[in-house]
Amino acid sequence: MKLTILGCYSATPRTLGNTTSQVLEIGNHMFLIDCGEGTQVHLRKHKVKFNRIKRIFISHLHGDHFFGLVGLISTFRLLTREADLHVYGPKGIKEVVTLQMKLADSWTNYNLYFHELTATESELIFEDEAVEVYTIPLEHRIYTNGYLFKEKEGDRKLDIDAAKAANIDVAYYRKLKQGFDVENEDGVLIDNKTVTFPAEKPKSYAFCSDTVYKEDIVPIIKDVDVLYHESTFLENHAHLAPKTKHSTAKEAATIAKLANAGTLILGHYSSRYPDLNLFKEEAHTVFDNVELAEDGKSFDF
């Protein structure tokens, strides 16, 4: 699982400071999460292959999270994309994109599917053999969802030497990986655990931005490996957080602690703070494993 931060600042794009967008590689997927203005340029800068992006998840319809979407969809068209594209986001996202296509008389030559969200409870919105994606209902000034990305339990790893030694026919190796006990060439039933290693622990990633401090999300993201939680403010501006429906670094850390997250990544910083380390220090008072999102930074898990 690899996360690349394309932008992690709040409010407005600047010469140094992109608005929210991230690429999450998980299973065989390359998911784009949020799409602030200029995202297509930042994707190019980080050499992300446009064709690998098949699903885009938009948290909410504030400009700093989605003003780059229509441009990306339009550029996909100009690059003669053929692969389907699925966009998940709040109701209204389809209208705003299609209106602009209509005005430009420029329809996509690929299939473009909108999955408009309206639920206020967490729901499964995508699933295949390797991954599940759930919404995380957040509380912001407008309807907003975070997203929980979960790998499914994978196959067990074959202990090839042990399997050979146990005289198991190669034709059964697949069954072994799937966890079954099998008979060997001598008709003896072999305990799966003696010839395989456990599957890698499935990883999970929760993206929570933008939101006021909201403990309701804790059960949804319980034991998540990596939590990205917005921290627009520091505690010295804590009075602004409930008013603007944002969180402080300390609040983000409290959610991480309650959820027993593995790692907390902070982001969505207000530009009023000159030093990002202040966010890390504040979160550290509550939670140990804190990382700072920075434009262009990648995290491998």
Next chain:
Amino acid sequence: MKLTILGCYSATPRTLGNTTSQVLEIGNHMFLIDCGEGTQVHLRKHKVKFNRIKRIFISHLHGDHFFGLVGLISTFRLLTREADLHVYGPKGIKEVVTLQMKLADSWTNYNLYFHELTATESELIFEDEAVEVYTIPLEHRIYTNGYLFKEKEGDRKLDIDAAKAANIDVAYYRKLKQGFDVENEDGVLIDNKTVTFPAEKPKSYAFCSDTVYKEDIVPIIKDVDVLYHESTFLENHAHLAPKTKHSTAKEAATIAKLANAGTLILGHYSSRYPDLNLFKEEAHTVFDNVELAEDGKSFDF
């Protein structure tokens, strides 16, 4: 009159290569012409004061000319702008911007006026004591206007030494600048031309992008000082120009020649060409005074 090119490439924004946007300083105005994605960041990079932009002119509703508009309008709001903003552009521009404001539940705290254009003949769309702005109907795949910006004839310059020598009361200097003959302290009528210099010749600028080769525009832009004319293609791709409703560098130069323009600025280059000098060389075969638009380049006239 000063023109700053924020972006001059066609189709899609790239890491090096912004889509169309320009700032024209004329009279006391700072006009923004077109607004491709990322324009607000390029304005910041070139230290253009956001508050000085009071009028924005959009040629047409293809993304590379207007996907940055809603973000700029939104950023003006976040920066607690108070000054009125006027946006000129094709019908539909109001709906697309206001829909996004509605979805974001973020209305501007300044007055935002849309002037939607539908005419197919050139029309005067803005005028004050110093400047006139006319549309230039172009022919592209969708409804498109260029814009002609014309300074009005200014005041004559006072020859202060001559005025003093002629014994004219200071109270009459304003009348002299306005071109009137005045009586001096001795009651003698003084010929205005003997105590003033002619006003500076008013300057004009025509922005023509995007368009197929269209001689109909020549009478509208006749004798323009500076013509920006799109040159998406070179003649070796001339067959693509009518199909996509774009022009070649040679066609742009032909329009400049027919219009007796002072200077031709080329732009809106297709990214297929590695060397912009090819555009200049091609245009030079028809017209002498050719300049190349480049991102970040300024022209003083």
